[in-house]
């Protein structure tokens with residue numbers, strides 16, 4: 421059984437569906453190129469009614485200090501997710517600037533990428549273990565691509581972590597069984613088109629992950 425983060429939420433009915441289904445983390449994307457992007461003002465409305473116990477995660481890609489301040493001036497966030505090329509030093513700066521826990525995403529495509537999880541494990545509060553985006557990809561995440569989960573078998577890091585990348589209602593139970601992930605993160609796998617979430621898929625995913 422794993423807890424769930426539903427990422428890339430941009431409509432109130434999908435926030436409500438994720439909360440009702442039992443998701444413990446909700447992700448909001450502040451990266452304009454993404455089909456899931458929300459503005460600071462939209463995020464203010466989307467995050468306002470989220471109950472205590474459900475964490476609101478703001479996803480940023482190499483954000484400037486100004487962007488972080490602008491979003492936090494409007495929207496109530498509980499965690500900052502960094503999904504770009506941020507260094508460990510930048511992770512520490514963002515933590516100090518925002519006063520919030522920071523989750524650093526690390527993309528894996530093979531064993532050579534694993535040491536990054538140790539490196540970031542000092543500065544970050546949480547780790548998001550994701551698939552490395554393919555060369556030339558438009559987005560650094562949210563591509564619906566899985567990596568070889570066997571890379572994670574028997575491994576431990578300094579921080580709590582989540583598994584992401586190509587998870588769906590059909591494969592999430594096997595991913596949790598193989599990796600022991602305590603939390604799973606999904607975006608494309610609960611969409612019927614890029615950026616368009618689906619209530620039935622959200623429910624099916626949470627049920628499969630928590631079963």
Ligand SMILES: O=C(O)c1ccccc1NCC(=O)[C@H](O)[C@H](O)COP(=O)(O)O
Pocket residue numbers: 427428449451454455456479481503548550559560561562563564565584585586587605606607608609
């Ligand atoms: O979702 C996006 O559009 C996005 C844009 C820029 C950086 C990251 C992005 N998404 C990351 C995620 O949604 C998840 O943390 C994770 O990568 C899972 O995505 P998916 O494989 O689509 O389930």
